[in-house]
Amino acid sequence: MNLVTLLPFIVLIGAMFLMTRSAKKKQQQAVQMRDQMQPGTGIRTIGGMYATVKEVHDDTVLLEVAPGVHAVYAKNAVGAVLEADEYNRIVHGDGDLKSDTPVVPDDASELTEAAEDVKIDLGKKDDADDVEAKDAKAEGDTEAK
Template identity: 30%
Template sequence: MDPSFLVILAVALGALWLMSNRTRKQQRAASEFRNNLVAGDEVMTASGLLGTVVDVEDDVITLESAPGTHTRWIRAAIAKKIEPTVEDSTDVDDSEIDDDEVHDAVADADRTGRANDDVIDVPDDLSSLPPARKDGEPDTK
């Protein structure tokens, strides 16, 4: 038997073991997550439905996707938990804002915004429109 064949075989078996070990860890984590679901958790199903867990009974999870709309899902269909978004509530004191800085920033944004605009002529009244036809058909000119 060739020693290089044994080395290739050992590397292949090691790679298979590492891949299966990683897969088992992911499956274990997903199973643990699904077993710890409680009412009030926001989750996403494997098909992409977002909802809030209302009830957990054995292998059936009841989700509320819209107020008053309840659907039942098997536990394995829940893909992940959605963490609630936290709004950044940084309060800025008005005395800290310099009026000159605000004016300069607005002027710079306006100047750069207008630099790439095409000129569009928009009439301010209906005088440039052709007169309506009397028979009610649209004008095909």
């Protein structure tokens, strides 16, 4: 066989090897991160919920999702183990907020008020326009007779 014929296959196999190697490395890092969990550690689940670890078992963790509210989660559901200061900043709002940080109002209705009055012409007639056109046509027909 010719080396030029085999070259695409060699490149494809090399790319597959590199991709599986990096995926396996990320997976090992995730397992190591989950093994670092200890009671009192702040975590974020893969669903985006923040909680505090209360107990760590082989495949599960007991999380306190709110004061006095506990839930059992699979270890695989833990997306990130957070540093204490980062967890407190996110959950309790502790820390300095930058002055240029935009503040989103609780009620975003003021953002949509201006848009409510705007009508967009989609090239379709409203039912009211159709009724008026039919009435005008009917009046024209009766006047012609």
